[in-house]
Amino acid sequence: MPFNYQRIVIKIGSNVLTKSNGLPDNERITHLVEQIASIKKQGKEVILVSSGAVASGRSLIAVSDKCDAVASRQLLASIGQVKLINTYSALFEKFEMLCSQVLVTKEDFRDRLHYLNIKNCLEILLQHNVLPVVNENDVVSVTELMFTDNDELAGLIASMLNAQALILLTNVDGIYDGDPRKEASKIINEVNGKGVDFSAFVSSGKSQFGRGGMITKTHMAQKVAQLGIAVHIANGTRNNILTDILENKAPHTRFLPHKTASGKKKWIAHSEATATGAVEVNDGAKSALSSNKATSLLPVGITAVTTDFKKGDIIKLIDEAGQLVGLGVAEYGSDKAREKLGQKNQKPLVHYDYLYLQ
Numbered sequence: 001m002p003f004n005y006q007r008i009v010i011k012i013g014s015n016v017l018t019k020s021n022g023l024p025d026n027e028r029i030t031h032l033v034e035q036i037a038s039i040k041k042q043g044k045e046v047i048l049v050s051s052g053a054v055a056s057g058r059s060l061i062a063v064s065d066k067c068d069a070v071a072s073r074q075l076l077a078s079i080g081q082v083k084l085i086n087t088y089s090a091l092f093e094k095f096e097m098l099c100s101q102v103l104v105t106k107e108d109f110r111d112r113l114h115y116l117n118i119k120n121c122l123e124i125l126l127q128h129n130v131l132p133v134v135n136e137n138d139v140v141s142v143t144e145l146m147f148t149d150n151d152e153l154a155g156l157i158a159s160m161l162n163a164q165a166l167i168l169l170t171n172v173d174g175i176y177d178g179d180p181r182k183e184a185s186k187i188i189n190e191v192n193g194k195g196v197d198f199s200a201f202v203s204s205g206k207s208q209f210g211r212g213g214m215i216t217k218t219h220m221a222q223k224v225a226q227l228g229i230a231v232h233i234a235n236g237t238r239n240n241i242l243t244d245i246l247e248n249k250a251p252h253t254r255f256l257p258h259k260t261a262s263g264k265k266k267w268i269a270h271s272e273a274t275a276t277g278a279v280e281v282n283d284g285a286k287s288a289l290s291s292n293k294a295t296s297l298l299p300v301g302i303t304a305v306t307t308d309f310k311k312g313d314i315i316k317l318i319d320e321a322g323q324l325v326g327l328g329v330a331e332y333g334s335d336k337a338r339e340k341l342g343q344k345n346q347k348p349l350v351h352y353d354y355l356y357l358q
């Protein structure tokens, strides 16, 4: 049965857009644009998250050996992004389609206001039948301000826009149950459920031009699927891959979507890096929160306030072994939370509607 998604986020990785010599693969880009155009013609909404700025820059300028890694990435991306977006623009024009450039940084997802600004921008583009082409703003995103990779960015965008599906195109057919270079390794067709540990067969090594690697892809995919979005990891260098995925006839890995979470929960889910405070919860609270019932975090289950926070901040819920249990919006500040620690019949510190569990 084909997948009948209405809103789809497609991420094209560096390795798909780049030839082995590090330069952009224009034939590949053209073929992907043709497929996106045909998907759009079916009335579907598509958001493209495209890497390739650095590779495009490489085709235009030689970087001096004196440049450090950060400066050379800034230089290449600044020049390359212009070429990348012009390439897309010219190719989509052949199909009478308008595309737009949206460059973002991790900071743009930090608070709810910034988050809504980007969301509104993407929504207005979609309403006008424009295809947003999103990339990280590599020129200003350096070191700790960077996304792990564009998979993380694509996951954020898919969650933000309540997409039905996220397609991650890379240079292998999906997640293998062993080293993808070995013949005995098989593709895992379906992943259902959270907490699957891929570390036994997914190596941390990255492909030639990739940044995050397959491990980060699997973490992100599980998280996004848990929020109700189907995630497909497939080989972007295969012909007709996008149309074949949607017709359910391409070999690849699919993460089955779980029940849909609210927009606010989706934002909270991706806020670990920006969470300000933290509390420690006991085992009883941990199992109550993980049960099938909608449960809020009550002071009776909190053993300590480990980092201060204000009312409205996103805080981390940590178990007694130091593991992250979830994230949520604090209903009151850390001073008040300390006063109520361990007490019964108190107002929840995190209401269920504003709670995301790992």
Ligand SMILES: Nc1ncnc2c1ncn2[C@@H]1O[C@H](COP(=O)(O)OP(=O)(O)O)[C@@H](O)[C@H]1O
Residues within 6 Å of the ligand: 013, 014, 015, 016, 151, 169, 170, 171, 172, 174, 175, 176, 177, 178, 179, 180, 201, 202, 203, 204, 205, 206, 207, 208, 209, 210, 211, 212, 213, 214
């Ligand atoms: N078990 C596995 N299954 C599939 N790919 C794997 C596995 N273990 C490691 N990898 C590597 O992950 C790479 C893809 O991730 P990445 O380098 O981040 O690509 P991209 O730039 O497309 O996002 C593959 O080229 C592959 O070599």
Ligand SMILES: N[C@@H](CCC(=O)OP(=O)(O)O)C(=O)O
Residues within 6 Å of the ligand: 012, 013, 014, 015, 050, 051, 052, 053, 054, 055, 077, 135, 136, 138, 148, 149, 150, 151, 209, 210, 211, 212, 213
């Ligand atoms: N923003 C960069 C790509 C960064 C990146 O993470 O790429 P990828 O490994 O494809 O997820 C660029 O356009 O060159």
